[in-house]
Amino acid sequence: MATKAERLASDIGRRIESGELAPGERLPTMAEMTRVTGVAGTTVQTAYGILRDRGLIHTVHGQGSFVREPKVMFTRNASTRYVEEKGRAGTDDPERLGVMIAEMDSPRVKRSDVEVDSMYFDVDADQVMAEKFGIEVGDRLLERIYQTRVSAKADHMNVVTSYVPLVYIEGNPELLDADNEPWPGGTMHQLRTVGIEIAKIVDDVIARPPTMQEADALDLESGVAVLQITKTSIDTEGRVVEISTAVYPGDRTQLSYTTELPRW
Amino acid sequence: MATKAERLASDIGRRIESGELAPGERLPTMAEMTRVTGVAGTTVQTAYGILRDRGLIHTVHGQGSFVREPKVMFTRNASTRYVEEKGRAGTDDPERLGVMIAEMDSPRVKRSDVEVDSMYFDVDADQVMAEKFGIEVGDRLLERIYQTRVSAKADHMNVVTSYVPLVYIEGNPELLDADNEPWPGGTMHQLRTVGIEIAKIVDDVIARPPTMQEADALDLESGVAVLQITKTSIDTEGRVVEISTAVYPGDRTQLSYTTELPRW
DNA sequence: GAGTGGTCTAGACCACTGT
DNA sequence: CAGTGGTCTAGACCACTCC
Numbered sequence: 351m352a353t354k355a356e357r358l359a360s361d362i363g364r365r366i367e368s369g370e371l372a373p374g375e376r377l378p379t380m381a382e383m384t385r386v387t388g389v390a391g392t393t394v395q396t397a398y399g400i401l402r403d404r405g406l407i408h409t410v411h412g413q414g415s416f417v418r419e420p421k422v423m424f425t426r427n428a429s430t431r432y433v434e435e436k437g438r439a440g441t442d443d444p445e446r447l448g449v450m451i452a453e454m455d456s457p458r459v460k461r462s463d464v465e466v467d468s469m470y471f472d473v474d475a476d477q478v479m480a481e482k483f484g485i486e487v488g489d490r491l492l493e494r495i496y497q498t499r500v501s502a503k504a505d506h507m508n509v510v511t512s513y514v515p516l517v518y519i520e521g522n523p524e525l526l527d528a529d530n531e532p533w534p535g536g537t538m539h540q541l542r543t544v545g546i547e548i549a550k551i552v553d554d555v556i557a558r559p560p561t562m563q564e565a566d567a568l569d570l571e572s573g574v575a576v577l578q579i580t581k582t583s584i585d586t587e588g589r590v591v592e593i594s595t596a597v598y599p600g601d602r603t604q605l606s607y608t609t610e611l612p613r614w
Numbered sequence: 615m616a617t618k619a620e621r622l623a624s625d626i627g628r629r630i631e632s633g634e635l636a637p638g639e640r641l642p643t644m645a646e647m648t649r650v651t652g653v654a655g656t657t658v659q660t661a662y663g664i665l666r667d668r669g670l671i672h673t674v675h676g677q678g679s680f681v682r683e684p685k686v687m688f689t690r691n692a693s694t695r696y697v698e699e700k701g702r703a704g705t706d707d708p709e710r711l712g713v714m715i716a717e718m719d720s721p722r723v724k725r726s727d728v729e730v731d732s733m734y735f736d737v738d739a740d741q742v743m744a745e746k747f748g749i750e751v752g753d754r755l756l757e758r759i760y761q762t763r764v765s766a767k768a769d770h771m772n773v774v775t776s777y778v779p780l781v782y783i784e785g786n787p788e789l790l791d792a793d794n795e796p797w798p799g800g801t802m803h804q805l806r807t808v809g810i811e812i813a814k815i816v817d818d819v820i821a822r823p824p825t826m827q828e829a830d831a832l833d834l835e836s837g838v839a840v841l842q843i844t845k846t847s848i849d850t851e852g853r854v855v856e857i858s859t860a861v862y863p864g865d866r867t868q869l870s871y872t873t874e875l876p877r878w
Numbered sequence: 879g880a881g882t883g884g885t886c887t888a889g890a891c892c893a894c895t896g897t
Numbered sequence: 898c899a900g901t902g903g904t905c906t907a908g909a910c911c912a913c914t915c916c
Contacts, residue, residue, distance in 0.1 A: 353904065379882065390906045395884075403837075404823055411883050412913035425818075432873045440878045547878055553871045554689075557821040557839045557864035559668055573667075575821045575839035575864060586877070600821035600839060607817045607871040609696045613850070614704045614811055617885065643901065654887045659903075675902050676895035 354389055355396035359404075362397070366406050366417050377407060377415040403573030405601050421602050428579075429608040432551050439538035467497040470526065472516070482582070483515055483590050490516040492526065497567075509567065512537070512594035519544050537583075537592060547586045553607070554580040557600055568599045575600040618653055619660035623668075626661070630670050630681050641671060641679040667837030669865050685866050692843075693872040696815050703802035731761040734790065736780070746846070747779055747854050754780040756790065761831075773831065776801070776858035783808050801847075801856060811850045817871070818844040821864055832863045839864040 352360070365371045378386065380394045387394070398415055401407040409415040471493040480487045494512045519525045521544045538548055557575045560568065564576055576597050583592040616624070629635045642650065647658045662679055665671045673679040735757040744751045758776045783789045785808045802812055821839045824832065828840055840861050847856040 355904080381882080391908085392885095393905060396904090398883090409883070410914085412881080412915080414882065423820075428871065429873050433875060436875045436878075549875055549877070551873045551875065553873070555819060555841075555869040555871070556687075556867070557841050559837060573823060573837060577819075577821050603820070605819040607692065607819070607873075609693050609815045609817070609871075611697060611700045611813055611815065613813070614700075619885080644903095645901080655889085656904095657886060660885090662902090673902070674895085675893070676900080678901065 355393050355400060358383075358387060358389065358394065358397040359400035362401060363404065363406055366401075371417050373417050373419045375417050377417065379414055399572065402571050405571065405574065408571060423604050424598075424602055425604045425606055426598070427606040427608075428551075428553050429606070435536050436538055436548065439536055439542055469495045471495075473513075475515075479513060479593070482593055483513075485515055485517075492516050492519065508596065508598065509564070510594055510596045512592060514592050518546060518589075518591055521545075537594075541585075541591065546591055548583045548591070549586045550584045552582045552584070553605075554582070555605060556580075560597075564597060568597070570599055570601075577603055577605065579605070619657050619664060622647075622651060622653065622658065622661040623664035626665060627668065627670055630665075635681050637681050637683045639681050641681065643678055663836065666835050669835065669838065672835065687868050688862075688866055689868045689870055690862070691870040691872075692815075692817050693870070699800050700802055700812065703800055703806055733759045735759075737777075739779075743777060743857070746857055747777075749779055749781075756780050756783065772860065772862065773828070774858055774860045776856060778805075778856045782810060782853075782855055785809075805849075805855065810855055812847045812855070813850045814848045816846045816848070817869075818846070819869060820844075824861075828861060832861070834863055834865070841867055841869065843869070 362371070362377070371377065377383075377398075380391060380398065383394045383397075384391045398407065398409065401415075402409060405421070406418060407415050408418045473491050473493045475483065475485055475487055475489045475491050477487055479485075479491060480489065483489075483491075491513045492515075494510075494514075496508075496510045496512070498508045498510070516526075519541070522540070525540055525544070541548065556578050558578060560570055560574070560576045564570070565572075568576065570576070577600050578595060578597050580593065580595045582590055583594075585591045626635070626641070635641065641647075641662075644655060644658045644662065647661075648655045651658070662671065662673065665679075666673060669685065670682060671679050672682045737755050737757045739747065739749055739751055739753045739755050741751055743755060744753065747753075747755075755777045756779075758774075758778075760772075760774045760776070762772045762774070780790075783805070786804070789804055789808070805812065820842050822842060824834055824838070824840045828834070829836075832840065834840070841864050842859060842861050844857065844859045846854055847858075849855045
C-alpha cells in the first residue's frame with residue numbers, strides 16, 4: 351500500500367486532472383488540509399511536494415499552492431535550425447544576419463527583444479577538453495558564457511557556454527572582445543571570417559538534476575530535471591572547432607531531430 | 615543560508631567527490647549520523663534524500679546507504695542507428711537480419727542474449743493519434759508493446775510502445791501475430807513486405823518524471839527523470855506509418871544526433 | 879498582524895535485511 | 898533477534914506575503 355502522503359497526493363492529483371480544481375486555482379492551505387484530512391502537517395507538506403515533483407502544482411511561500419497552468423512546450427528543432435543558421439552565415443546581408451544567433455531559442459525573435467549577458471574568458475584546456483578538441487593540455491581556449499532572456503518571458507531563459515581554441519580565431523581580434531556580443535550573425539558567420547566552415551554538428555543530449563543556480567535561473571520546481579545539450583561543431587577538415595553546452599528546463603522543452611534516410 | 619539538511623548533504627557530497635568515501639562503500643548509518651552531527655533523524659533522512667536525488671548515493675532498506683558506482687552511460691546514436699537499420703532491412707540475408715531489432719539498445723548484442731516480452735493489441739485511434747497519422751478517429755491501429763532486457767543487465771531495460779495503422783499492414787497476416795516477435799529483421803524490414811519504405815524519421819525528445827511502474831522497471835532512484843523519445847516514421851509518400859515511444863533512464867542515457875550541413 | 883508555507887525536532891512505530 | 902531505513906506525528910519556530 352502506498353503511503354499516506356502518496357494517497358493524499360493521488361487524491362488531489364485526480365481532482366486536478368478531472369478539472370475539479372482548475373488551472374490557476376488555489377489549493378486548500380496546508381493547515382486547512384491538515385484539519386480536513388486529519389493527517390499531520392509534515393505529511394501534508396510531503397504530499398504537496400509530490401504534486402510539485404509531478405508538475406501538477408506550484409507553490410509560493412506566503413501565498414499558497416496553485417494548480418499549474420498547462421505547460422507551454424517549447425520545441426527546439428536542431429536539424430533545421432543548424433541548416434538555417436549556416437544558410438544565413440553564408441551571406442553578408444546585414445538584414446539576414448540580424449535575425450538571431452543560433453544558441454537562442456526562437457529563430458523568429460528579433461535581436462532587440464533579447465537581453466544577453468555575455469562574459470569572455472581565456473582559459474587553459476584541461477584533460478577532457480584537450481582530448482575532445484585534439485589539442486594539448488594547457489592550450490588556450492576562448493570561453494564564452496551567454497545568458498539570454500527573451501524580454502518578459504522568463505520561461506525562455508537560457509544559459510550557453512561555448513569553447514573555441516584560441517588558435518583558430520586569433521586572426522580576427524574582434525572575436526575576442528566581449529563587448530562585441532553576441533558574435534554578430536552567429537558563431538558560424540564569425541568563424542567564416544577566419545576561414546572556417548562547419549560541416550557537421552553532433553548534439554549529445556542528457557537529462558540531469560539542475561544545479562542550485564540553474565534551478566533558480568530557470569525557475570524550476572523541485573524534482574524537475576534539465577536537458578543539457580552538448581554541441582560539437584566539426585569543420586570541413588574534420589577538426590573540432592567549437593564545443594558548447596546549453597541547458598533547458600526539462601519540463602518545458604522538446605527537442606526534435608530529423609534523420610533523412612537514403613533510398614533503397 | 616542553506617538548510618541544515620542541505621549543508622549536511624553538501625558535506626557528505628564533498629567527501630564522496632574527494633574520494634574519501636569510495637564507490638561501493640557504506641555510509642554511516644542514519645542513527646550514527648544523528649549521534650555524530652546532533653541533528654534530528656528526520657533531518658538526516660532529508661539529507662540522504664538529497665544525495666539520492668543527486669545520484670551520489672543509493673539506499674537499500676534494511677542494509678544502509680552506499681556510495682554509488684560511477685554511472686555507465688549508454689549512448690544511443692539515432693542518426694547512425696536508423697541509417698544502419700534501413701541498410702539491413704533492404705536485404706533478405708538472414709544473418710544480417712538476425713543481428714538486432716531497431717528499438718533495442720546495442721546493435722552489437724545478439725538476438726539470443728535478449729529477452730523480449732511482447733504484446734499486440736488492436737486499438738481504435740483516438741483524437742491525438744488520428745491527427746498524427748492523418749487518419750479518422752476510430753480507425754484501427756496495431757499497438758505493439760515490447761519490454762526488452764539484455765540478460766543479466768537490468769540496466770538496459772527498455773519499454774517500447776509502437777503504433778501502426780492496420781490498413782497499411784494487413785496485406786501480410788504474419789505481422790499481426792504477437793508470437794512472431796519481435797518483427798524479425800526489424801520494423802523497417804517488415805514494412806518492406808507490404809511495400810512501405812521509410813524515408814524520414816523524426817525523434818522528439820522530452821524529459822519527464824517517471825511513472826511508478828517505470829521507476830520500478832528501470833530501477834530509478836528518486837528524483838531521476840526519464841528520457842522519452844517519440845519516433846515518427848514517414849514513408850516515401852509522406853505518410854506517417856509508425857509512431858513509437860521509448861523510455862530510457864535519464865541518469866544513464868545519452869542521446870546523440872548528427873546533423874550534416876550542406877556546403878557553402 | 880494574520881495567514882501562509884518551510885524547517886526542524888524528539889520520538890513512536892513500522893518494514894526490511896541479515897544472522 | 899538486532900540493526901537498518903521509512904513513515905508519521907504534534908508541535909515549535911522561522912520566513913515570506915499581503916493588508
